[in-house]
Amino acid sequence: MAALPSGLLGALDPTSDRAVFRQIADQLREAIDKGRFREGDKLPSEAELVDHYSVSRMTVRNSLSILQGEGLVHSEHGKGVFVRPRPPVRRLASDRFARRHREQGKSAFTVEAEAAGSRPEVDRLEVKEERPSADISARLGGPRRVLARRRRYLLDHRPVEFAVSYIPLDLARDTPIAEPNPGPGGIYARLEELGHRLDHFEEEIRSRMPTPSEVKTLQLASGVPVIHLIRTAYDTEGRAVEVCDTVMAADAYVLSYQLPAT
Amino acid sequence: MAALPSGLLGALDPTSDRAVFRQIADQLREAIDKGRFREGDKLPSEAELVDHYSVSRMTVRNSLSILQGEGLVHSEHGKGVFVRPRPPVRRLASDRFARRHREQGKSAFTVEAEAAGSRPEVDRLEVKEERPSADISARLGGPRRVLARRRRYLLDHRPVEFAVSYIPLDLARDTPIAEPNPGPGGIYARLEELGHRLDHFEEEIRSRMPTPSEVKTLQLASGVPVIHLIRTAYDTEGRAVEVCDTVMAADAYVLSYQLPAT
DNA sequence: CCGGGAAACTCGTATAGACGAGTGGACAGG
DNA sequence: CCTGTCCACTCGTCTATACGAGTTTCCCGG
Secondary structure: OOOOOOOOOOOOOOOOOOHHHHHHHHOOOOHHOOOOOOOEEOOHHHHHHHHHHHHHHHHHHHHHHHHHHHHOEEOOOOOEEEOOOOOOOOOEOOOOOOOHHHHHOOHHHHHHHOOOOOOOEEEEEEEEOOOOOOOHHHOOOOOOEEEEEEEEEEOOEEEEEEEEEEEEEHOOOOOOHHHOOOOOOHHHHHHHHHOOEEEEEEEEEEEEEHHHHHHHHHOOOOOEEEEEEEEEEOOOOOOEEEEEEEEEEHHHHHEEEEEOOO | OOOOOOOOOOOOOOOOOOHHHHHHHHHHHHHOOOOOOOOEEEEEOOHHHHHHHOOOHHHHHHHHHHHHOOEEEEEEOEHHHOOOOOOOOOOEOOOOOOHHOOOOOOHHHHHHHHHOOOOOEEEEEEEEEEEHHHHHHHHHHOOOOEEEEEEEEEEEEEEEEEEEEEEEEHHHHOOOOOOOOOOOOOHHHHHHHOOOOEEEEEEEEEEEOOOOOHHHOOOOOOOOOOEEEEEEEEEOOOOOEEEEEEEEEEEHHEEEEEOOOO
């Protein structure tokens, strides 16, 4: 095995209170921050780090797992540990639901992704009637049954978002909204055609670590949180006509909002 | 040592492909989800889990570290591993910078926290002139020097947010904005008094895992992401008069926005 | 020249043991 | 009764070893 290039990583300080595996993690983090390892670069192998620092392998693995938890690196079985590349991000502007954007045929996601030069896909489309959770029901004003529209969004073949729309069943039954493809402009256009002129949206944003099932659905690397967005659409009569519950890979998104100063 | 209450946790499936430490993590997670352990409850000790599953201690620790990464539990040296309680969250509404809220004396943070029955504090206040980073400078229209106002916010003695405001130095020099306490209504009120009538704000939201320094400043448990919010304030002439760079403990916040449907 | 297969390398999983350090309760002595 | 000590229990750190499984390289045989 080749020795590490000298100067890449320093030595341990045996007099320090800081645990050895933290010191190693610190040095690797610093090397990444300073660009000595770049996005996609392979870090020294566990065996090389064991040699360099004269510690046991579990100690080295412990260090690496810290960096993984910070989202700085990811490991690939049989290959090595790599500096995690920053994926292209999707910018969500606060005017993304403006009425003018509903005029043309394609969905907001598709139009915007193609404009940004990415390959958009929609996946795992599923439409069915359900009994809503207490929270969803309350947001919609208490319907007993709703239409649930689930789908997964991908950008350049990478899943980035999983979303569920809930519409009170009395609004959606026997309309294009209950079809897998609701037609040009999406369900918001159909709701307006049905006489529910949209007035405003309310969005609630949280962030947390993903559940195991979200890790699977969004193929998340460890150390990547999710953004949980709950949007409620209100018509001009103040009725909540849709709730959209969205979980996004946090490393793929920047949300952007405009607030009036009034 | 007392044995585990029977039925609390199941047995391992030796025929499963799933790694043992993952199976153990799955069972603990399920027990938490189903409420067999509640917020603040102590999980079985490592030694008890070792006995129950007949595995080595490192395997058990591996399982627990998974749950810690998911933000489900946290460990306390000498005490045990506990189900992480959900702290009270702070709701940020999109009208929080409305002009009417600037009329009274106290800061937005203080007023809102007291209304919610929490004890607000502001901490580590630091005001100084600086050379801005390239990003901040670009957002502000390219000033060479800025006034930076740093401060940490606490709720019930728990740090929840660290924020830095940047104001172009030519606006802020020799004004109350450069004072530690800028007076009633905060710096937005002062900016308006100086003739910069505020028109709108733009907020950019990201989420990621914290850096070690953020972990320290916000006393974050492992498995808690941060929300990174960058707000730019524009006056009626379209000039960017302030950029506020904020890092929040994600488990302490829900952000809320209203979007027009026009 | 090409294809196949072994070898060498990577990380993943798991065991067993040792010592350290923080916490809290029991117990003995004042 | 109070206090201080000790001990048992907790998690934290670290070593050494073993085997499995995925990937890459390289060499040998056809």
